[in-house]
Amino acid sequence: MAVMTPPVVLTIAGSDSGGGAGIQADLKTFAALGAYGTSVLTAVTAQNTLGVTAIHPIPVDVVAAQLEAVLADLPVAAVKVGMIGDPAVGELLASWADRLPNLVVDPVLVATSGARLAETASVAPLLKSPCVLTPNRQEAAALVGEPVETVPQMAAAAQKLGGRAVVVTGSELAVDVLHFGGVTETIAGEPVATVNNHGSGCTFSSAIAVRLALGDRVPEAVRAAKKYVTAALAGGRDWQLGAGPGPLNHFAI
Numbered sequence: 001m002a003v004m005t006p007p008v009v010l011t012i013a014g015s016d017s018g019g020g021a022g023i024q025a026d027l028k029t030f031a032a033l034g035a036y037g038t039s040v041l042t043a044v045t046a047q048n049t050l051g052v053t054a055i056h057p058i059p060v061d062v063v064a065a066q067l068e069a070v071l072a073d074l075p076v077a078a079v080k081v082g083m084i085g086d087p088a089v090g091e092l093l094a095s096w097a098d099r100l101p102n103l104v105v106d107p108v109l110v111a112t113s114g115a116r117l118a119e120t121a122s123v124a125p126l127l128k129s130p131c132v133l134t135p136n137r138q139e140a141a142a143l144v145g146e147p148v149e150t151v152p153q154m155a156a157a158a159q160k161l162g163g164r165a166v167v168v169t170g171s172e173l174a175v176d177v178l179h180f181g182g183v184t185e186t187i188a189g190e191p192v193a194t195v196n197n198h199g200s201g202c203t204f205s206s207a208i209a210v211r212l213a214l215g216d217r218v219p220e221a222v223r224a225a226k227k228y229v230t231a232a233l234a235g236g237r238d239w240q241l242g243a244g245p246g247p248l249n250h251f252a253i
């Protein structure tokens with residue numbers, strides 16, 4: 001029998017005990033889109049659809065050991081970074097950035113439920129790396145220090161932030177703004193009327209990483225990820241999991 005190796009994608013992120021966001025959303029997205037998922041945990045959160053009740057950051061040497069274990073053995077083709085609970089981990093990842101192929105950084109700061117998950121200082125070291133950065137409007141505002149609400153403000157923020165590319169996501173607007181290769185474009189999707197949006201940002205950034213691992217250019221990867229997150233939001237519109245904003249249905253494609 002012929003041997004085959006599936007595309008391997010790595011998530012470096014926090015655990016969401018409720019299963020809707022973080023590492024759990026990332027691994028489901030990888031599986032749904034045909035990649036083999038690996039994971040480096042940066043934090044354990046006690047979390048459900050209603051909120052976050054505890055955060056335990058993983059010590060930086062244990063984060064480094066996980067990263068070394070994965071990269072020493074598995075042919076990682078893309079890496080997604082989510083919640084970084086500690087600036088020392090941000091520094092560690094920045095020092096590894098040139099060995100992290102097709103890097104996508106979702107600068108997670110606040111959960112959909114409103115809970116603070118990380119400080120801008122944690123992600124700041126990575127902002128100079130050649131990554132695809134995927135802030136939502138609130139995160140973009142925190143990173144550029146200006147209000148980001150409207151589509152023109154999203155475009156201005158995307159142009160200010162550096163990296164390989166920036167996608168400022170518009171949550172329920174269903175409109176994202178991509179700045180790549182000197183070109184700024186609006187990517188409009190179908191708005192989905194749903195309360196179940198917990199983990200949409202994690203899912204979107206993970207889907208971009210899979211598509212980059214499969215060989216897409218950045219604009220194609222972002223468009224494919226937008227289609228996927230829309231389908232997963234639509235697929236979870238009619239289910240109920242938890243009393244707060246529920247998760248997406250990652251396998252409804």
Ligand SMILES: Nc1ncnc2c1ncn2[C@@H]1O[C@H](COP(=O)(O)OP(=O)(O)O)[C@@H](O)[C@H]1O
Pocket residue numbers: 112135136137169170171172173174175176189190191192193194197199200201202204226229230233
């Ligand atoms: N209700 C919705 N209908 C359609 N697309 C949505 C909806 N909510 C979020 N999205 C899309 O999901 C992706 C993740 O963005 P966003 O929700 O802004 O991230 P975050 O979870 O970090 O706030 C973006 O492509 C955004 O446009």
Ligand SMILES: Cc1ncc(COP(=O)(O)O)c(N)n1
Pocket residue numbers: 013014015016021022023045047082083108110111112117197198199200201202203
């Ligand atoms: C561990 C962890 N990481 C990230 C998020 C952000 O989730 P969302 O995609 O809803 O912004 C979260 N709630 N928990």
